[in-house]
Amino acid sequence: xxxxxxxxxxxxxxxxxxxxxxxxxxxxxxxxxxxxxxxxxxxxxxxxxxxxxxxxxxxxxxxxxxxxxxxxxxxxxxxxxxxxxxxxxxxxxxxxxxxxxxxxxxxxxxxxxxxxxxxxxxxxxxxxxxxxxxxxxxxxxxxxxxxxxxxxxxxxxxxxxxxxxxxxxxxxxxxxxxxxxxxxxxxxxxxxxxxxxxxxxxxxxxxxxxxxxxxxxxxxxxxxxxxxxxxxxxxxxxxxxxxxxxxxxxxxxxxxxxxxxxxxxxxxxxxxxxxxxxxxxxxxxxxxxxxxxxxxxxxxxxxxxxxxxxxxxxxxxxxxxxxxxxxxxxxxxxxxxxxxxxxxxxxxxxxxxxxxxxxxxxxxxxxxxxxxxxxxxxxxxxxxxxxxxxxxxxxxxxxxxxxxxxxxxxxxxxxxxxxxxxxxxxxxxxxxxxxxxxxxxxxxxxxxxx
RNA sequence: GCGAUUGUAGCUCAGUUGGUUAGAGUACCGGAUUGUGGUUCCGUGGGUCGUCGGUUCGAAUCCGACCUGUCGCCCCA
Numbered sequence: 001x002x003x004x005x006x007x008x009x010x011x012x013x014x015x016x017x018x019x020x021x022x023x024x025x026x027x028x029x030x031x032x033x034x035x036x037x038x039x040x041x042x043x044x045x046x047x048x049x050x051x052x053x054x055x056x057x058x059x060x061x062x063x064x065x066x067x068x069x070x071x072x073x074x075x076x077x078x079x080x081x082x083x084x085x086x087x088x089x090x091x092x093x094x095x096x097x098x099x100x101x102x103x104x105x106x107x108x109x110x111x112x113x114x115x116x117x118x119x120x121x122x123x124x125x126x127x128x129x130x131x132x133x134x135x136x137x138x139x140x141x142x143x144x145x146x147x148x149x150x151x152x153x154x155x156x157x158x159x160x161x162x163x164x165x166x167x168x169x170x171x172x173x174x175x176x177x178x179x180x181x182x183x184x185x186x187x188x189x190x191x192x193x194x195x196x197x198x199x200x201x202x203x204x205x206x207x208x209x210x211x212x213x214x215x216x217x218x219x220x221x222x223x224x225x226x227x228x229x230x231x232x233x234x235x236x237x238x239x240x241x242x243x244x245x246x247x248x249x250x251x252x253x254x255x256x257x258x259x260x261x262x263x264x265x266x267x268x269x270x271x272x273x274x275x276x277x278x279x280x281x282x283x284x285x286x287x288x289x290x291x292x293x294x295x296x297x298x299x300x301x302x303x304x305x306x307x308x309x310x311x312x313x314x315x316x317x318x319x320x321x322x323x324x325x326x327x328x329x330x331x332x333x334x335x336x337x338x339x340x341x342x343x344x345x346x347x348x349x350x351x352x353x354x355x356x357x358x359x360x361x362x363x364x365x366x367x368x369x370x371x372x373x374x375x376x377x378x379x380x381x382x383x384x385x386x387x388x389x390x391x392x393x394x395x396x397x398x399x400x401x402x403x404x405x406x407x408x409x410x411x412x413x414x415x416x417x418x419x420x421x422x423x424x425x426x427x428x429x430x431x432x433x434x435x436x437x438x439x440x441x442x443x444x445x446x447x448x449x450x
Numbered sequence: 451g452c453g454a455u456u457g458u459a460g461c462u463c464a465g466u467u468g469g470u471u472a473g474a475g476u477a478c479c480g481g482a483u484u485g486u487g488g489u490u491c492c493g494u495g496g497g498u499c500g501u502c503g504g505u506u507c508g509a510a511u512c513c514g515a516c517c518u519g520u521c522g523c524c525c526c527a
Binding site for chain 1: 451483484485486487488498500501517518519520521522524525526527
């Protein structure tokens with residue numbers, strides 16, 4: 001019996017061309033991370049569900065992929081009585097990781113005696129979310145994270161902005177780094193006398209550019225924010241000016257809010273550091289930037305590409321107490337995450353992938369038969385010794401078929417060495433783009449292909 | 451998780467109010483061309499019409515459920 005080949009919803013296969021491009025993305029990011037002294041780690045695809053549950057909010061718990069226990073998972077469980085969610089926690093003790101930050105927090109606590117703080121690590125691995133797939137949204141996707149843990153210095157925030165700037169400069173993507181601070185958002189809640197509604201305010205305000213002022217107000221009203229508070233929120237919707245102007249305005253507004261002033265101070269310091277590092281990318285203070293993940297406590301980042309309709313391609317922030325739940329208190333961290341597939345889509349849409357990724361093979365030897373193979377193989381080794389990527393067609397087949405093969409693979413040069421060439425100790429090199437061919441000795445051949 | 455929409459050859463798509471044996475282009479394979487691909491000409495093969503069930507004398511076509519892709523909500527890289 002044959003089965004129709006298929007893969008689960010929201011997952012993908014990658015072809016060689018796609019992998020060349022993906023590896024280019026990973027390699028570029030890795031190089032920048034390592035240059036800034038971040039070290040690689042990996043964590044398992046599966047974590048204990050107890051590590052994951054409750055870290056991403058109610059919505060996040062729903063989006064966690066749970067792994068059914070092995071063996072008799074029904075043992076001691078009434079399969080009918082429980083609600084589906086409660087049942088799941090009884091028959092599943094493992095789940096696929098939802099992001100790289102929480103597993104990292106677990107890693108730090110578990111290995112606290114083996115690592116030296118402050119600890120800078122990077123991690124590039126797939127994560128899984130049981131979300132409904134859409135364009136640019138998958139159930140399995142890769143994140144490239146850089147985090148520093150064990151330091152509260154805002155120099156780290158600045159360094160992450162510098163890394164971001166450098167990465168996207170290498171890709172040739174024009175971006176703007178948007179920043180905000182949870183303390184500013186708390187300050188806003190203070191000013192509105194609605195500190196208890198901070199989460200609602202954050203999620204609503206985050207949608208401002210998408211659904212507009214009126215809808216944000218309506219949503220906040222539905223969530224029980226007073227009309228008076230909504231009135232006071234109005235000035236924040238049209239918050240224009242340069243970063244320094246915005247900060248000055250906020251300082252006046254936050255005269256009574258200690259936490260708000262702290263936020264302003266942090267942003268100011270971050271921008272000072274950014275200046276010292278001479279970060280060339282535009283950094284914009286956007287007080288409507290909130291981000292859903294509720295473990296952020298300080299700086300918040302988001303990176304948007306200009307000239308493309310794709311959403312944010314990177315996001316991150318500071319979290320003061322992520323390790324606390326694993327028993328390690330007073331350790332603050334800050335990190336940023338780059339979405340590989342989003343970056344792929346942007347590079348693709350803007351046609352920014354380097355041409356050199358298209359075909360790594362420089363030349364192919366036509367296979368004329370056994371005697372000729374021997375002659376070609378010796379030359380092939382010489383080419384490879386010179387770091388020229390080359391191959392030989394493995395079967396003796398018609399020349400036309402071998403040429404088609406080279407053509408389809410986009411190999412730029414074909415080398416023919418049959419009886420005629422062997423007699424003269426030569427090789428015929430054909431340029432597949434122009435169709436020109438010339439007869440050369442081995443030294444000249446290498447020279448042409450280098 | 452909610453709402454809408456989509457599925458016909460490897461790929462892009464036709465297919466009449468339900469009616470005989472489901473078509474085209476392209477790709478593939480073979481030949482014209484036994485040492486020359488990307489251009490041309492000829493020919494061959496390839497389809498459980500997403501899956502299962504229902505209505506009907508008869509279903510690619512109508513109905514239902516599920517699966518997949520896409521769009522909006524939620525959320526997010």
